[in-house]
Amino acid sequence: MSDAIEAPARLDLGLPWHNSFAALGPAFFTELAPTPLPAPGLVCGNTALARELGLAPDLIGSPQGVAAFTGNLPLAGSRPLASVYSGHQFGVWAGQLGDGRAILLGELQTPAGPQELQLKGSGRTPYSRMGDGRAVLRSSIREFLGSEAMQALGIPTTRALCVTGSPAPVRREEIETAAVVTRTAPSFVRFGHFEHFAARDQLGDLRRLADYVIDRFYPGCRHGERLAGNPYAAFLEQVSERTAAMVAQWQAVGFCHGVMNTDNMSILGLTIDYGPFQFLDAFDPNHICNHSDEQGRYAYNRQPNVAYWNLFCLGQALLPLIGDQELALAALESYKTVFPRELEGRLGAKLGLGRAEAGDRELVEQILSLLAADRVDYTIFWRRLSQHVAGTGAEPVRDLFLRRDDFEAWLRRYGERLDRAGRAAAAQGMLRSNPKYVLRNHLGELAIRQAKLGDHSEVETLLALLQAPFDEHPGHDDKAGFPPDWASQIEISCSS
Incomplete structure (x- = not known):
């Protein structure tokens, strides 16, 4: 008789599962298990998120945890599936898409509320469209660090x-090596899910999906008086407003998504699908971060209009339920109100302006114009300006500009405005609005290079900095400095 202890057939996370998406029915997904990978190992773990979810932090790195989060060991209570959706890619209808390399394990009931657990890179699905269903180490590390950076910046995101x-x-x-990202979100439903059923004239399934999302995430839409009391129009309005607020935060922090297809837009207003994303180095409103985006459709300054275009596509998909085109258009109008208001508020906070005054918009427009004219480093400018207001002197921020006279004139006007706002309060708010650390491309690239050699320490260091991006972190100033010359040669594409 052998004394060997057999490995469990499945891992119990110790949390209840609900799997509400799976209850929608087979029209919405295909059930299948992840495809195992050989010799998996932990690259990086997020113990802070594990604690938030009510998981034992040491579970992630345990042999059973590594196996489960690679897709090699089933999780007790999970119901793995790949969902189907459609969408517009680069402005063109692409037809049926779906989870081509992601498998939803199910929905956990956590102390942070219901959270879906998804494995990205877990093998082929019926929606892979000739793809291999895998993710690579490079892109997986970028998504891991990018999504956690956004979370710490207060921007809605998957985790x-x-x-x-x-x-x-x-x-x-x-040839690269395989990796799997374990992602969490309250829901991974996208605009493209609604487009899929509308395009196929599956109106019963379209209504079922809309009712599911409304009842779980937008219950107030059932009882409001706006938009003639139409819950589907109210739903579209709420999604428009969440999306507007999210994109305003992107613009304020200098984040470029890179591939804002309708299938990459979250119905909850979350930043989702970290592919060819980038935080701006030099401020260039026309910057295109996606090497695959030859027409510049998703350039930084086009993101707000693309978001509205995507919402219009969602509105078209929901029109059979709304039943009134004018009502649908009215629901979309909220975007045009919320986005500029949110962006103005975010930029005002970056400048420490407090309560808005006449002339604030001009002050913001002038500094953005100067930043663009001299291609000033976006993150460094805002941080140095915050430190100047806190009393460290103006010379470091002056040194960023070639057009010194123009900047001096702006700085005088800004100083007069700050005197009315109160410099002490402004400085405190600015240092909590303007991060010292963002995930610059070259920082991610250096961490990836080390990880490919088996050294994950740089990923861990970056994670610690990015989870507290407004703190000073003595000894790590090099990671808040100017990018090296070679950083501008980094190419990121839809395969990144």
């Missing part, structure tokens, strides 16, 4: 629990 890696080869532009 990342961990990344596991495997020596299994994956072909992209070159």
